[in-house]
Amino acid sequence: MPLTFIDIEKKKTWRIGVLLIFLIFLYFCTMIVLVQGVFLIVPNRIIFTEPFFIFTNPEYLLIVIGISFVLAVIHFYFSAFRSVMIVMENINASPPDPEDGIHRRLMNIVDEIHVVTGDKRKIKCVVIPSLSMNALAVADFRGEAVIAVTEGLVSRLTRPQLEAVLAHEAYHIISGDCLETSVAASLFGMYASALERMMDSGEEGSMGFHPVFLLFWLLVKFSNLLNMFISREREYRADAASVRMTRNPLAMAEALHLISRNWTGSGFISSGIEMLCFVSPRITSLDESEGWWADLMSTHPPIRKRMEILLKMARVSISKLEAKVNAETETFVSDTPEVVYYALDPKHQWQGPYTYTELASISWLTPNTWISSGNEQTIMKASENKLMSAIFTERLNLALNSAGKEVSGFICPTCRQPLSDVSYEKTKVHQCNFCGGILIENVKVPRILARNEKCFTTRVKSLAKAVIMDNQRSIAIKKLKGAGVKTKPSILCPKCKNPMFRTFYSLAYLIEIDKCGVCNTTWFDKDELEMLQYIIENKITPKVDVFDPDQFS
C-alpha cells in the first residue's frame, strides 16, 4: 500500500469518470427510446415520407447525443456536489454534543484519526440517533467528508474498537472509494427511489410493457451490480488499512464480532446507500456466503471472512475472542451490591434507605448530619465518613465552578422542587433530587438507551420484569374486553406547562412514561428509566400465557 494517501486518490479519479460516462450512456439510451417511441406512436407521415428510424438519421442522432450529454452533466453536477447533503438528510444525523462525555470521546478519536492520516483530509463526524450499530462515510466533490456513526456504535464499543471502525471509514474517504460510492449512491439512489415509488403506484402491471421503465429498471439493476462487485474488495482493503493505522487487528475483530452478534440488519438506511456502511444494514442469506454469485450480489464481504483475516493478523483464535467477549458481558450483567445509607433529618427522624448518589443530592445533608450505612450498622457524622466528605468537597467544587449553573430552571412536576442538572450515562439530564424523576429531551433518550455503563440493582430488575408482565396483561385484557380506557390524571410538563400524556415507551417495551408532545421532552418517574434500559439491554419480553384463564381473572 502506498504511503502517501494522495497517490491512491489520483488513481480513483478514472472510476468516477467511468461513472459519468455510464450516466451519459444511460441518458442516451433513454432519449433514443423516447424519441423513437414518440415517432412510432405519432402518425408522422406528414413530416417523413418513409418509416423513421433514428439510427439512420445522423443529424437527429447528434442532437440526441448532445441533449443527453447536457442532461447527464447537470444531473452529475447536482448529485455529485451535494451528495453529503443528500445522504445526511436521508439519515437524519446531527453533530456530536460536546457536553456529552461519550460524544466528546468520539470527537477526540476523530482528531486522532486526523493525526494518523497526516491531516490530509478534514473529516467531520455526525451521530445518527439509532440504537443499531453501524457507521458510514460520505464524501463529495466540494471536498466535504463526513463519517456518520450510530448512537449504538458510539456507546457500545470500547475506545480501541471505535477507533478501528473509524479508521476503516476514514480509509474509505481518503482512498476515494467513498467519493465514488457517494456519487454513485446519490446518482442512482434517485432513480432507485423513483422506481420504487412507480412500482408501488402501478399495481395493475400497466407499466410492465412500457419499454422506458424496463430500460430504467435494467440500468439501475446493472449499476447496482457494478457497485456491489467493487464493494466487497474494498471492505477487505479498508480493514487492512485500519489495522495499519491503529496497529490493533484484535479491536477490529472484536468490533465486528460484537456487531454481528447482536445488532446487524436494522433498516434505518434507505436503499442505494448501503454500500457506504461499515456492515451491511440489511440481512440477506447471501451475507455470509462466498463464491462469485455472492460476491456479485452483496455489498459486503462475509463478516466471518473479515474476522478470520483479522484474527490471523492478531494470532488469536476465534474461541479465545469469544471467551473474552463473553467474560466482558458477564461482568457487566453481574449484580452490584447496593450500599444503602440512613440519615437523620432535621426533624430527628431517620430517613432512608438512600444510595450514595441519592444521599449526595439531599439538600438537608450537612457535614454534621448523623448517618448510618445499612451494612455496618454504625452511626457517625457524615463528615467522619470518607465517602461522605467527598460529597461536600464535590458540592463546594460545583458551587465554585459554576455558580448557579447546576440548577436547571425546571420544576419537578410531582415534588414542585427545582430539578438539578446531573450527568446520567455521560449525558446531561434534569433530575429531581427528591423523587428521583428524570426529565430528558427526546433527542437524548436513544443515547441513554444505547449506553450500558449503568449497573442495575436486583430491585430494579425484578421490578422491571413484574411491571412489563403486568402491563402486557392489562393490554391483553383491554384488547379482549374492548373496555373504555381509564386515563390517569396527567402531570404538567416542567418545560412548557402543557399536560403530558402517559403512554408506553413502545409496544415492544411496555414501560409507562410521560411524554410532552409540545416541547419534545419525556418525564421518567423514579426507576422507570432504569427499568426501560434494563429490559432493552437484556431483551426481556413479557411471557403471558394467553390460554391460561387465571391470568385474566
Add this chain to the structure above:
Amino acid sequence: MVNWILITVITLFLLWTIFIYNRLVALRNEVKNAWHQIDVQLKRRHDLIPNLVTVVKGYMEFERDTLERVTAARTRAISAVKIRDKAVAEDMLTQALERLFAVMENYPVLKSNENVMQLQEEFTSTENRIAFARQLYNDLVANYMTKREVFPDNIIASLFAFRGAEYFFAEKADRSRPAADISIGTK
C-alpha cells in the same frame, strides 16, 4: 544526427534529475512536517499536566513524590532539544504518568470525579495522538530513507547532500507490539 541524439539524451537526463530531486524534496518536507506534528501533540500533553496536577493534588496528600516526579519529567521533556534526548525524556514522562494513573486507581472518589474523568479521556486521546504521530513520522522517515538509498536516486541524493532523517524510537510499551496480548482491547 549524433548531435540530436546527444541533445535528447542530455535533456532527458536533466528532466530525470529534476524529477528525482523534486521528489526527494517533497519527501523531506513531509518528514519535517510529521516531526512538527509530534511536537504539537507532545506540547498538548505538556499543557494538560498542570491541570491534572492541580485537580489531583487536593485528594492525594500522601503521593507527593509521584506528583513531583511527573512535574520533573515534564520540565525535562520541555527543555530537551535533540531527537534522542527528547525520546528518552518523553519516555520517562510517559512512565511517570502511568504510575500516577495506577496510583489514582486506589482513590475511588477521585476516579468518579467528573473533572478527573474528562482529564483521563484527554490524556488517553493525547497518548494515542502521540503514538499515531510518531507512527506516521517513522513511516515517512522509512519511505524517505528508502528513496534516498535506492540505486539511481542515491546519486542525486549524494550530489545535492540530502541528509538522512532520524527515527523517533519507540518506547518499551509501544502500541505496535503484537496484539496477541488480549488485554489491549480493554484499554
